[in-house]
Structures are given as structure tokens and as C-alpha cells.
Amino acid sequence: MRRRYMDAMALVRRYGKPDIFLTMTCNPNWDEIRQELYPGQTPQDRPDLVVRVFRAKLEELKNKLLKKDILGKVRAYVYVVEFQKRGLPHAHFLLIMEGRYKLTCPEQYDRLISAELPNKKKYPELYKLVVKHMMHGPCGALNLNPECPCTKGRPSCKNHYPRPFHAATLQGP
Template sequence: MYSVEWQKRGLSHVHILLWLKDKLRPDQIDNIISAEIPDPNIDKTLHDIIVKNMIHGPCGPENPQCPCMKDGKCTKKFPRKLVKETVHNDHGYPQYRRRAPADGGRTATVKLRNGSYVTVDNSWVVPYSPILSKMFNAHINVEACSSVRAIKYICKYINKGSDQAIFNFRNTDLANPVDEVQTYQSGRYVSCNEAVWRLLGFPLHERHPTVTHLSVHLENGERVYFNEHNFHERITTPPKTTLTAFFDLCIRDEFAKTLLYVEVPRYYTWDASRKTWKRRIQGTSVQDWPGVKSGDALGRVYTVHVSNMECFCLRMLLHHVRGPTSFNDLKNTTHKIILHFERHVRQEDYWRMITIGM
């Protein structure tokens, strides 16, 4: 997921959030993310890039006019604490390894805006990826996120829209006053760079892969919207949901009978206007199934609380039963599973498995 943002006096920059298949362990983070000044004897190019682009400020008493300063403190919480090893915490971001000069950490000399020079250590380094920094030679802040706060952070940029500005026009000609009760105008604050970006139709944000939400409900328990004109029509023939349309798909499509409910969006697209599933036109061909294409879309079944036990069990069945054609078909499948356990499992073991949820 990414979102492009503009600062008022700068070029565009992007916020990118990546989900990894396997969670990073503390001992793996140091191989990907660093918050230390590189050794110039080993990689002089990387050292120069980091000193130029990834040193925060420095701010504080030496540079009180730094933009990050507010009430005498750095809003970005620099300088950071010096630690010997990377440590995970419960606040979303790890505490990266920042070794002090006494423990083998390095220092560098940077120039302030006023022309003076100051020596900084690892406590002023913004976390970065050595590969990306050398590739782009730019300020690229890379962090390992382990909290939902990071998702909220980037979604804020995607949904907040452009900055707003409220202004008004005042008539200074006292001889010809025009009293419009000082009409205030509200408009978007768009920089020239953002205006060009939008005029050229470049992408503003994207989420990949596509996630299709799949409804789950009991028989005749779907949500129906109606008014006084279509009340009887909606009661007699309610619109199809992704679940009931999945049942119809399994009746007419042999390939759909091999799928779980959550796997359907990978091979079919949901037509919201016609309330039906359609085979994908683009994608990778599925072996032994002519005309079937596989995409990278994901299906996500809505969560059901365990207090709604019947619907909760229905959701569990949809994750284990392939190709159901109706609600009754799911019930019959459940009955067959129970009979199978009754035949092959001792009664006391069977009830013990039922008690702990198998």
C-alpha cells in the first residue's frame, strides 16, 4: 500500500507499507535496517550518502531554529537512546541498534545552516536500508512496523485528501463599500508540483493485491435495503450476496466446486451491478481447466463474533467445505462429518473433541 504526498515547498514523496509473509525477528532486523553511521573504510559511498541524507537536524541547543523544534524539544524525539542491540517493543517500532562511540559506534561531522560544524553520533541517524540508500541516493526512512498504528498512519494519508485553506476578501475602498457579509471561501491548498501531478493523471495511491470482502450470513439473514417503492420486490426476491452468488456459481461451474469460499476472488471477479461472479479474463491459466485464469486477488470473509454461534459455525464451515451449493448442502456436509467421527472415533473421544472445538 502506498500514498503520494506533497509538501508545500518540495517535490512529492511517498509513504509505502509492505506486509511480509514471515515476521522479522530482532536478529534479522539488523540485516535489513540500520540506524548507524557506516564505516567509511568499508563503504565510502554509503557513508557519504548517509551523512548527507539520513542525519536528523541536528537540533537542540546548538540549532534551536530547526523546523522540528517546538517548546525547546524535538518533535521527532531526537537524539535517540544509544543501545548495543536491537530490541522489540510494544509501541510499534523496534529500538534499533545505535552503538555509542565507546562501544564501537562511529561519529561524523555535519554542517549546520548557519555555517558552523557539529559532530554527531548514531543517536542522530534516521533508520535506513543500505541497499535503498545506495540505489537512490536520497532520504529514505525504512522502519520495521509491528503494530496496527503503522496501518492507521498510512491510511490517514490515503483518505485525508488535500490540505484545506479558509480565506476571505475584504473591500478596502471605503467610498464604495460592498457588504457581502464578508463571505468566506474554503478551497484546497495545492502546490504547483501537486497540480502538475494531478493534471498528468499520475497515480496518487494504490493497494496491491486487491482484497475482496466476502459477506457471511445465515439463510434469509442477508442485509436488504428497500424503500416504499421496491419493498415487495426486495422481500420476495432479495438481491444476491457474494455468498448466495457463490452457491449459484458452484451449481453451474464445475471448477468452482473445487474451491473454498475464500478462494473464489482469485479466479472470479464480483460484478456488483449484476450481483454475480464472473471468470477472470486476465491472469495465469490454470492447468487442466481451459478458460480459467488465476489472479492475485485475496478474499476476506467478514469476522463473526463467537457469541453469534450459528453464524460463527457457518463461517468456519465455509473455510473447510469446498463447492457448497446451498445452506442445506453445508448442513448435510456437517452431518456427514459428524457421522464419520461417530464411526471411527470412540464416543468419549468424540465428545472430548467437540468440547475443545476439534
């Protein structure tokens, strides 16, 4: 573990600080997992299948990031695969981008990242995916959900949701 940390720090020393922190999480409902389960089986019954599908999708993501440059030209990268409490794998990437692809201001962030819901009529499938997988809640002071892990044993969401709306992207602490 220490050796890997030192390797990552050597990359930072040589190429600079990471520009993008990216997380890929395994979805036990991926079709490639569900279609291989026997009746009555759950993904938790088949960790071998879950990891195999995750690995294939991870390699596909790496190919898109590093060879197809979907976020721009990557100069250096490091990633780690971890397992959640429920046993599902996820990967964290640190990407150091080539000079012209570095994100240095809110306008550049906005070209790459969107925190808006896609147009429901124009992109119905994308809209469904974002609502299903990328929205936090319901929790917070007004919608306390006792089943939500972020509110268990606390008066409000541990992640401080809902957060106030900002009209523009902010940079800095």
C-alpha cells in the first residue's frame, strides 16, 4: 500500500496535481449481471460474476479515457479499485491532463460537467438514468427519510443535502 502511494506521489511530482477525480461504481442491476443469474439468485450470490462484469466495464472506461480521450488528452493517471460494505467494487481515478485540457476555471468545468437534469422530452433515456442513479435523496431537514443511510441517527443529512442552489459554478474552498 505504501509503495502504491509513493508511486502516485511520484506521478504528481513529475506531472503536477491531478485535474480530475473520477469514480466508477458497480451497478448490480447491469443487464450483463442480471441476465446471467439463475431464478432466485441475487448479485450478492455471484460475486465472481459481479467482479467480472465490473472489470470489463472498467477496462472499457479506461480505453475511453486513455485512448479515445473522451475527457481530453490524459498525461498521467492512477486508479484504485475498492469494495463497498455491500461487497460491490468501485474505482477511483486521478487524471492529470495535458496542458490544453486542464480545467482552470468554472467555464471549463461547465463544458465537461453538468449538474442539471437532461431535457426529459429530448433525452428520455438519459433523464431516467440521471434521476435513478445520480440524485441524492430524499433526505435533509424537510424530507427526513429514516431508511436513508445518510440520516440514520442524526437530525439531518450527513452530506449536508439539500444544498443551496448557485446560479453559476464556483471554484475554490
